[in-house]
Amino acid sequence: MYSHNMVGSNDLEASKRFYDATFQAIGGKPGIVDDKGRLIYMHKGGLFLVTAPIDGQPATPGNGCTVGFAMDTPEQADAWHKAGVENGGTAIEDPPGIREGGFGQLYLAYLRDPSGNKLCALHRVA
Numbered sequence: 001m002y003s004h005n006m007v008g009s010n011d012l013e014a015s016k017r018f019y020d021a022t023f024q025a026i027g028g029k030p031g032i033v034d035d036k037g038r039l040i041y042m043h044k045g046g047l048f049l050v051t052a053p054i055d056g057q058p059a060t061p062g063n064g065c066t067v068g069f070a071m072d073t074p075e076q077a078d079a080w081h082k083a084g085v086e087n088g089g090t091a092i093e094d095p096p097g098i099r100e101g102g103f104g105q106l107y108l109a110y111l112r113d114p115s116g117n118k119l120c121a122l123h124r125v126a
Helices: 012-025 074-086
Strands: 005-008 039-043 046-051 067-070 097-101 104-112 118-124
Touching (some): 012 074, 074 104, 074 118
Antiparallel strands (some): 104 118
């Protein structure tokens, strides 16, 4: 359904440190910077970009928006969460763990990146 996802940043250096760490924690590679200054991460067929807003206004997190990243295991979600907290992210909501809901058991971990964007690591428990 999706071709890519992009979030805004007010500090691309801090964002690169954060996202490099979180993607490397799950087996990805550091981001590349394109000719427009955007950070680009490619992992398991997905494309994730981080950019300063093109309108010159400050980046703000979307109210009600969450970017979800699929994880292979709960341990991978924990490694992602730990790397994020250690590299400028903020742990939010409940600690990483299993949640029960309409979709069955999900292992979830939530962070805000250095610009305040809400992120979720999600592993579907079999």
